[in-house]
Amino acid sequence: MFCPNWTKLRSNLMTPNPAALADALREFVDSMQWTFAKTMPEWPHEYIVRERVAKDLFVQLVDHIRANGYEGRFYQRSFIYYDDGELVYWTMGAPVEETTIINRCRREATYEKRLQNGTLPATKNVEAEDAGAGDVQSARALTGGQQRG
Numbered sequence: 001m002f003c004p005n006w007t008k009l010r011s012n013l014m015t016p017n018p019a020a021l022a023d024a025l026r027e028f029v030d031s032m033q034w035t036f037a038k039t040m041p042e043w044p045h046e047y048i049v050r051e052r053v054a055k056d057l058f059v060q061l062v063d064h065i066r067a068n069g070y071e072g073r074f075y076q077r078s079f080i081y082y083d084d085g086e087l088v089y090w091t092m093g094a095p096v097e098e099t100t101i102i103n104r105c106r107r108e109a110t111y112e113k114r115l116q117n118g119t120l121p122a123t124k125n126v127e128a129e130d131a132g133a134g135d136v137q138s139a140r141a142l143t144g145g146q147q148r149g
Contacts, residue, residue, distance in 0.1 A: 019068040021084060028057040042121035045105035062099050065089050074111045
């Protein structure tokens with residue numbers, strides 16, 4: 001049976017990006033040493049921190065993700081994701097001037113793909129759900145630094 005909203009629903013979840021990374025941003029993401037978020041092994045991803053990289057390129061990448069990305073879910077939260085080949089990029093949603101971390105993971109490790117494939121973790125990191133993924137440092141920042149036991 002045809003679902004008239006399927007096209008719209010799919011476009012909101014996994015639309016290929018209309019704009020590829022510019023050469024400077026491609027070189028930036030390929031040359032950076034991304035840090036594996038070891039505090040969240042159930043959600044394998046890596047990140048870069050604004051203070052450790054070229055700030056102008058960091059801001060350009062945040063702007064590109066938000067201008068060319070799509071809205072996706074992480075549990076109950078909504079974020080803007082940007083697909084680049086098999087990698088998916090996102091930030092925690094703070095205003096650009098306050099954004100300190102850019103995250104990325106392989107497409108098969110995203111919430112949407114794991115939900116679709118029935119491979120969500122058996123136990124989820126509560127801080128991660130509250131923050132919408134990213135590393136625990138980001139989660140603590142969004143929850144006022146409070147740890148949950």
